[in-house]
Amino acid sequence: MPANTMNEDLKRERQRCSFDPKELTYLLDGGEEKTEERRQREKFFLDDPELSETAPSDYLSHKEKYEHAVKKACIVFKKVQQLQAQGKAGMQNFREVLGGQLGSAILRDGNPLGLHYVMFIPTIMGQGTIEQQAEWISKAWNLEIIGTYAQTELGHGTFIRGLETTATYDPATEEFVLNSPTLTSYKWWPGGLGHTANYAVVVAQLYSQGICHGIHPFIVQLRDEETHLPMPGFENVRIPWNYMLMKNGKVLKDGSYVKSPSSKLTYGTMIFVRVVIVQDAANYLRKAVTIATRYSAVRHQSHIKESAPEPQILDFVTQQHKLFPQLATYFALHYSGAWLWDMYNNVTSELESGELDRLPELHALACCLKAVSAADAAQGIETCRLACGGHGYMSCSSLPITYGLVTAMVTYEGENTVLLLQTARYLMKAWQNCLDGQPLTPSVQYLNSVRRSFGGVYHKSVPWIIASMQRIAAGKIETAHRHMNDKIKRGVNSEDAWNETSIELVAASEAHCKAFIVETYYNSVQQIVPSVSQQLGKALTELCELYAVNTLLKNIGDLLRYSNVTTGDLENLQRWLEELLAAIRPNAVGIVDGFDINDAIIASPLGAYDGNVYERLFAEVSKSPLNAKPVNESFHKYLKPLLKSKM
Numbered sequence: 001m002p003a004n005t006m007n008e009d010l011k012r013e014r015q016r017c018s019f020d021p022k023e024l025t026y027l028l029d030g031g032e033e034k035t036e037e038r039r040q041r042e043k044f045f046l047d048d049p050e051l052s053e054t055a056p057s058d059y060l061s062h063k064e065k066y067e068h069a070v071k072k073a074c075i076v077f078k079k080v081q082q083l084q085a086q087g088k089a090g091m092q093n094f095r096e097v098l099g100g101q102l103g104s105a106i107l108r109d110g111n112p113l114g115l116h117y118v119m120f121i122p123t124i125m126g127q128g129t130i131e132q133q134a135e136w137i138s139k140a141w142n143l144e145i146i147g148t149y150a151q152t153e154l155g156h157g158t159f160i161r162g163l164e165t166t167a168t169y170d171p172a173t174e175e176f177v178l179n180s181p182t183l184t185s186y187k188w189w190p191g192g193l194g195h196t197a198n199y200a201v202v203v204a205q206l207y208s209q210g211i212c213h214g215i216h217p218f219i220v221q222l223r224d225e226e227t228h229l230p231m232p233g234f235e236n237v238r239i240p241w242n243y244m245l246m247k248n249g250k251v252l253k254d255g256s257y258v259k260s261p262s263s264k265l266t267y268g269t270m271i272f273v274r275v276v277i278v279q280d281a282a283n284y285l286r287k288a289v290t291i292a293t294r295y296s297a298v299r300h301q302s303h304i305k306e307s308a309p310e311p312q313i314l315d316f317v318t319q320q321h322k323l324f325p326q327l328a329t330y331f332a333l334h335y336s337g338a339w340l341w342d343m344y345n346n347v348t349s350e351l352e353s354g355e356l357d358r359l360p361e362l363h364a365l366a367c368c369l370k371a372v373s374a375a376d377a378a379q380g381i382e383t384c385r386l387a388c389g390g391h392g393y394m395s396c397s398s399l400p401i402t403y404g405l406v407t408a409m410v411t412y413e414g415e416n417t418v419l420l421l422q423t424a425r426y427l428m429k430a431w432q433n434c435l436d437g438q439p440l441t442p443s444v445q446y447l448n449s450v451r452r453s454f455g456g457v458y459h460k461s462v463p464w465i466i467a468s469m470q471r472i473a474a475g476k477i478e479t480a481h482r483h484m485n486d487k488i489k490r491g492v493n494s495e496d497a498w499n500e501t502s503i504e505l506v507a508a509s510e511a512h513c514k515a516f517i518v519e520t521y522y523n524s525v526q527q528i529v530p531s532v533s534q535q536l537g538k539a540l541t542e543l544c545e546l547y548a549v550n551t552l553l554k555n556i557g558d559l560l561r562y563s564n565v566t567t568g569d570l571e572n573l574q575r576w577l578e579e580l581l582a583a584i585r586p587n588a589v590g591i592v593d594g595f596d597i598n599d600a601i602i603a604s605p606l607g608a609y610d611g612n613v614y615e616r617l618f619a620e621v622s623k624s625p626l627n628a629k630p631v632n633e634s635f636h637k638y639l640k641p642l643l644k645s646k647m
């Protein structure tokens, strides 16, 4: 590949961008200094020859991939320790140091230590007493032990009250006896459980004095710390009394049970991970849209006008309609994720002082935001793949693997439909409170105002769109509530009525979440615009408008059903969408440049900063061991005899 050449199209794109991409980078990182720190950190990891890929891991076997990942995770751990020694990494900023983008670039096929950091340590922090934290956290943090989070069983993932593993307290020995007596009670899915972890937080039904007290977390040793040989299976495994994490519910040494202030505090780690997933989904989406946008600026094909040269595919308005909403969705999820992270931290500190009032609202928001961000990011990444035509299908484009990672988010940490139904429970209660004139929590306040006014004359503004989306959400919530109650009045029991109404409940929950995202995104941009250059402010506003208009237009049916919008208003919205695509077009490459994603993290010949797409693609396929010899052995072994036999 010619050294230091920059694709001419990308050069032109960069010249025409109306703002300085660096300004966007600093904004997203939280300041120039933070950007510099991040870049240094990335360099520190990515320039390490031991961490850079010699050959793409696609060509390794399953076993080799695992071994390769363990090796890299250990190198990364040592490097994190070096940073710690320099005061540049600690528990507080661990997510920044190795979270999402950087971590997943180094450990492309999965991180064998991921669950240790994302769930094992957070569970001990959230569910352990001070003494238990003192005993386990430093061991875990220093990797003297490796843990995982073993909740899901072969038979149950969603319905955790149905878990079969039991932990029965024996006061005579002051131990818990753990049992997974059936095939369906086998712990199944926990990350790192197979070969990496030697400890786990095991979620089991607690029995004491003959009574079941529901599910609780226990620390269980899985493998010998020296030999790494597995401990005997989960049949009458004895663990000491203080291996039950007892910050919330506890068993006293005599076997009496002390209830937690709320049984749902046991579910705290799940809320934490759901909150983290929103940001993570956003980051994967911005990587995919960076790849697809740069590629679309470099790729020329077909004609808009027969007389003109083949255009950049980014000039097709349908291509813009595929990609620019994904750019905007990144920002929408980023700001909603940041908002949720703040709420999570505030509510968590309230919980520490025994205040539980805001837990249901946090749970309702974390559930629907996790579900919508995972689904929208997955769909957005797939759209980016399709937007890259055949080259997007190649695994070296990084788009298929990115989609694979994000579509898993739809299922793990609470399957999306199930989580949306959790939010719907909250919304049904909120609507009843609204009807009864009871106070409403901030995220559902809009129900009161929407109940009072059904209409609202179209004007070209995001606040009008927010009001319309709230109207749709309130309409769907009201419809689901009414239909469910009609069934109950006709004699259907409430559980069956819930199930029979669940399609509408899920739709209500999604609509509520979308309205929340648009409002949060708009409020964030309103706050940011005065502090940035006029050009960047304009670009950010256009993206926010695009997200709002596009989201509303995707729900035309609902808009017609729940508001007094006219067909003329819809035509105005469509025109506005097209204007926004045209306005964003000159800035598209500048925006993805502003994400400032290192080429090694992009890891795609289609999306590198220099835009040398074809040269990089060619270099990439040359790495395949299949292309090392001109004739593959299978020709002599199988094809040739077959061809001969036909002659």
Ligand SMILES: CCCCCCCC/C=C\CCCCCCCCCCCCCC(=O)SCCNC(=O)CCNC(=O)[C@H](O)C(C)(C)COP(=O)(O)OP(=O)(O)OC[C@H]1O[C@@H](n2cnc3c(N)ncnc32)[C@H](O)[C@@H]1OP(=O)(O)O
Binding pocket: 073, 074, 076, 077, 078, 080, 094, 095, 098, 099, 100, 103, 111, 113, 114, 117, 118, 149, 151, 152, 157, 158, 159, 160, 161, 191, 264, 265, 267, 268, 270, 271, 273, 276, 277, 280, 359, 360, 363, 412, 413, 414, 415, 418, 422, 425, 426
């Ligand atoms: C050296 C190398 C270094 C590497 C370092 C790497 C470091 C990386 C650092 C950062 C990386 C950042 C990026 C990371 C990205 C994230 C990757 C994560 C990977 C995770 C993998 C996946 C793990 C899992 O999947 S673990 C298993 C998760 N399982 C679930 O989520 C189960 C889903 N089911 C449930 O949650 C529940 O059962 C339920 C909610 C569906 C129903 O529960 P239930 O039946 O008991 O309840 P009810 O329906 O009866 O409701 C009762 C009542 O309680 C309320 N409720 C329910 N849940 C909660 C809750 N969590 N909190 C509060 N309240 C709750 C419910 O609403 C009801 O309320 P009512 O008032 O209506 O009664």
Ligand SMILES: Cc1cc2nc3c(=O)[nH]c(=O)nc-3n(C[C@H](O)[C@H](O)[C@H](O)COP(=O)(O)OP(=O)(O)OC[C@H]3O[C@@H](n4cnc5c(N)ncnc54)[C@H](O)[C@@H]3O)c2cc1C
Binding pocket: 115, 149, 150, 151, 152, 155, 156, 157, 158, 159, 188, 189, 190, 191, 408, 411, 412, 413, 414, 415, 416, 417, 418, 421
């Ligand atoms: C990549 C990956 C990593 C994972 N890592 C871990 C881990 O580290 N630790 C761990 O403990 N677990 C882990 N899991 C398990 C994960 O949390 C569960 O798979 C997830 O919670 C979904 O549960 P399930 O598999 O039982 O799905 P099911 O509940 O069986 O879902 C199947 C279908 O049934 C529907 N359904 C189920 N219940 C309801 C309901 N009440 N109402 C309406 N529809 C319903 C769902 O919507 C879905 O369509 C992981 C899973 C994956 C895919």
